[in-house]
Amino acid sequence: MMEMEQNERPFDSSPSLRKFQNIPITPPTPPSWTASPASSSSAAPLSIHRLRFRPSDALTDALLRRLRLHPTAALSFFTLAASGQQHPHYRPHATSFCLLLHILARAKLFPETRSILHQLLSLHCTNNFKTFAVCNAVVSAYREFGFSPTAFDMLLKAFSERGMTRHALHVFDEMSKLARTPSLRSCNSLLAKLVRSGEGDAALMVFEQVLKMGIVPDVYMISIVVNAHCREGSVECAERFVEKMEGMGFEVNVVVYNALVGGYVCKGGVDGAERVLSLMSGRGVERNVVTWTLLMKCYCRQGRVDEAERLLRRMKEDEGVVVDDRVYGVLVNGYCQVGRMDDAVRIRDEMARVGLRVNVFVCNALVNGYCKQGWVGKAEEVLREMVDWNVRPxxxxxxxxxxxxxxxxxxxxxxxxxxxxxxxxxxxxxxxxxxxxxxxxxxxxxxxxxxxxxxxxxxxxxxNEVSYCTLLDCLFKMGDSDRAMKLWKEILGRGFSKSNVAFNTMIGGLCKMGKVVEAQTVFDRMKELGCSPDEITYRTLSDGYCKIGCVVEAFRIKDMMERQTISPSIEMYNSLINGLFKSRKSSDVANLLVEMKRRALSPNAVTFGTLISGWCNEEKLDKALTLYFEMIERGFSPNSVICSKIVISLYKNDRINEATVILDKMVDFDLLTVHKCSDKSVKNDFISLEAQRIADSLDKSDICNSLPNNIVYNIAIYGLCKSGKIDEARSVLSILLSRGFLPDNFTYGALIHACSAAGDVGGAFNLRDEMVERGLIPNITTYNALINGLCKVGNMDRAQRLFHKLPQKGLVPNVVTYNILITGYCRIGDLNEASKLREKMIEGGIS
Structure with a gap:
């Protein structure tokens, strides 16, 4: 009795087991099974249910061993012991489950065996330690009873189906040691799960063992192995494997070839996919709709959507393939990925016309496509239309x-x-x-x-990892480094010690707060934990050193990165250039630019901006201006930050005329930018923050005392207009007017353009009238902005009338004027009028 009480006590007191007390063990229905010689009599279960005893693990195991040849009696006794009737807190331990598992498997009571196996996994496989203990208990029971290995096979399959691949491999290895062969079905289940979980190498090793065990692979297994090779990035090996299987006389059908085509699709190899299709044709393997769909997906992934649509026509007309909704879905998604939304909608409508149901995949592709283009309103329309298509989002x-x-x-x-x-x-x-x-x-x-x-x-x-990294970024932006450090410890404790994203977020946050020493410590810890830094990691830490003027350390990080065969990006070079200027080592900038050229890295807008700002700070304005015009020649539009930096520097050095020219041109560049960029870029939060920063910094800086106020205020108003804060800009203007500020063409040009771009055409014309009342004469840039606003709201008649009035105002339309009108007519589908304007522009020698 004392021994039984000791057996009970650990269960009652253990917190790890207490949570299972309320989980009912569903006893399998005792079978009415009397034909087997293993059963002594049909009355045995009834007599067992009348027993009264105090169950314990030792008693349960002992009786199961005695009843190992009597499966019905063993199951009835186990059910009674586990039911709680004899003792409310008793639950059989893992060994009891494993003994019964073998007893039932030997008797071929497979439904009952599966039920007991399910309970065993649910109750006793709650962590790695317990699961491996269960595996060892199954092995021990097998060695003790010497029964058939069916229980092993069922456990192997159960682990595989649950995604517990480590434990499934352990069972597979144990079966091999015991010279027992798993079933083909269980091997397929294990192989498939290994491939799906990204363990292709392990799958290939298991396949080698399967062949050594004498198991003959079927078509399904061959296709799984092909997928394993493809997932490991070796499609060529997969193709050689298929040839080998065919040479050995194994059946290779369309399923296997489709797996091979799928491998080339993932790799983006259209040529390889087309070669496999030719191979299928030559070997008499009929290509099905899956084959063609995979090839179409390959075309779409490479952006070759027109070829994908031609393939659709070929499938319908030449190949006699019944095209289903999945085929159309692939093409719709392909068009969405390359931003051709009109074509995507056209294919969706065709799909509906031929009687196919528009499914959730097609609708989701359209929603995603519109969102990627920044047309969220259109995406919302698709979501609402899904009800009309009888599709539930x-x-x-x-x-x-x-x-x-x-x-x-x-x-x-x-x-x-x-x-x-x-x-x-x-x-x-x-x-x-x-x-x-x-x-x-x-x-x-x-x-x-x-x-x-x-x-x-x-x-x-x-x-998940993304959640933690977002919260970490939030804490750093709040300036709360203490809470960020506490969260960082939790992140590592949660098992994200191999996450580059987490380390990069942490290092980036510390660097932005100027805590580069702490960032270096995190970087060192990253390597200690076996997480390899990537280009972003090195660049972020290098940038941190540049920002505090430690450019020597920044170059040390760059050298360390290059030793790891990681090439610096243009972003890293931009940061290093900035670091050199901050450290008063501008003489080394030329060497860095030569190195960039040697690596075939072209300067981007940030490179030019950094160089211009650097040379302006050193008062080498000729170099800054040379770069400014080179930037324009290369197709980059100088933003408000670059222009204001040059203007301020020029005014500071009494180069008033040059400063005025650049300030006046800022509106022109802005107008051209609107036509080249999407609405999304105009609304970018970064521009908003930069504009606010410019206004704030100009108001607080000493330059404000040395420059004319109208220059400073014009730059601030322009920045607000650029960021879409038109109301704020007009409020600032109103305050400044009360303080004696005299607005000029630049002031009104910025405001008029902003109102027009926002669709407030009435406000734009009111500003034009106010401008004229103040004795200012609007120039072509101003009227271009007004015409652009009219075109945006679809008022093409008024835009055309204003265009024809320009000569009366002494103004000549330029290329921007024509482009605005042509774009407006194209937008409303009036290609005839657009062509006329284009011909008129060419005739006038405007290009």
Whole structure:
């Protein structure tokens, strides 16, 4: 009795087991099975149920051993012991389950065996240690009983299906040691799960063992091995493997060849995929709709969507393939990926016309495509139209639109969409929370972001790597490095010690706060933990050193990176150039530019901006101006930061005329930029922050005392207009007017252009009238902005009338004027009028 009490005590007191007390063990229905010689009598189970005893692990194991040849009696006794009737707190331990597993498997009571196996895995395989203990208990029971290895095979398959590949491999190895052969089905299950979980190498090694065991592979196994080779990036090996299997006389059908085509699709090898199709044709293997769909997907992934559509026509007309909704879905998605939304909608409509149901994949592709183009309104329309198509939006539909809202900073709409999502019975996933969390951080709503984090945790949503990194970024942007360090320890404790994203976020946050020494410590810890730094890691740390003027350390990091055969990016060179200027080592800039050229890295807009700013600070304005005009020649548009830097430097050095020319040209560059960029770039938060920073820095700096006020204020107003803060710009202008500020053409040009770009044409014309009342004469740049506004709102008649009035005002339309009108007519589909304007422009020698 004392021994039984000791057996019970650990269960009652162990916190790790107590949580299972309320989980009922569903006893399998005792079979009415009397024909087997292993069963002594049908009355045995009934007599067992009348027993009264105090169960223990020792008693249960002993009786199961005695009843090993009597499966019905063994099952009935186990059921009674586990039911809680004899003792409410008793649950059999893993060994008892393993003994019964072998007893039932030997008797071929497979439904009952599977039920016991399910309970064993649920109750006793809750962590790695316990799971390996169960594996060893199954081996011990087998050695003791000497029964058939069926229980091993069932355990192998169960582990594989649950994705417990480590434990499945352990069972596979144990079977090999015991000279027992797993079934073909179990081997296929293990191989398939290994490939799906990214363990292709392990799958190939298991396959070698399978062949040594004498197991003859079927078509399914061969296709799994082909996938394993492809997942490991060796499609050529997969192709050689198929040839080898064919040479050995194994059946290789369309399924195997499709797996091979799929490998080339993932690799982006259209030529290889087409070669496999030719091979199939030569060997008499009929290509099915899956084969053609895979080839179409390959074309789409390479952006060759026109060829993909030609393939669709060929499938329908020449190959006699029944084209299904998946084929159309691939093509719709292909057009969406390259931004050809009109074509995507055309294919969707064709799909509906031929009687195919527009499915959720097609709708999601359209939502994603519109969001990528920055046309969130169109994406929302698709989501609403899904009801008309009798398609229910899924989590991906909502998450994609949600991401579009968050990227544009439209957080109110984001929350409304989340509420709608919940009303529709779709629970927000960790991906949903991550998007909203990032959106709040991007718009600076840090308090709301922290509240959302706590809500997410309270609702039982487990944060992932992205969640933690977003919160870490939030804390750094709040300037709370102490809480960031606490969170960092939690991140490492959660098992993200091999995450480059986590380390890069941490290093970047510390560097932005000027804590480069701490960032270096994290970098060293990263290498100690076996996480290899990538280009972003090295660049971030190098940039941190540049920002505090330690350019020697920055170059040390660069050298370390190059020893790891990682080439510096243009972003790293930009940072190093900035570091050299900050450290008063501008003489070394030329060497860095030569090195960039040797590496075939071309300067980008940031490179030019950094160089111009650097030379302006050193008062080498001729170099700055040379770079300014070179930048324009290379097709880059100088932004407000670059222009204001040059203007301020020129005024400071009494080069008034040059400064005025550049200031006047800023509007022209801006207008051209609008036609070359999407709405998304105009609304970019970065521009907004930069504009505000310019205004603030000019107001506070000493330059304000040495430069004419109108220059400083014009730059501030321009910055606000550029960021879309038109109301703020007009408010600033109103205040400045009360202080004696005299606005000029540049002032009104910036405001008129901003109103027109925002669709406020009435406001733009009012500003034009106000400008004229002040005795200022609008130039062609001003009228271009007005015409652009009219075109944007679709008022082409008024735009055309204003265009014809330009000569009366003493103005000659330029290339920008014509391009605005041509674009406007194209937008409304009037290609005839657009062609006339183009011909008129050519005749006038305007290009």
């Amino acid at each position: 899924d989590c991906y539909s909502y998450n994609t639109l949600l991401d579009g809202y968050c990227r544009e900073g439209r957080m109110a709409e984001s929350f409304m969409l989340c509420e709608e999502m919940i009303r529709e019975g779709i629970d927000p996933s960790v991906v949903t929370y991550n998007m909203v969390l990032k959106g709040l951080v991007d718009v600076g709503s840090y308090g709301d972001a922290l509240s959302l984090w706590h809500l997410m945790v309270q609702r039982g949503v487990v944060p």
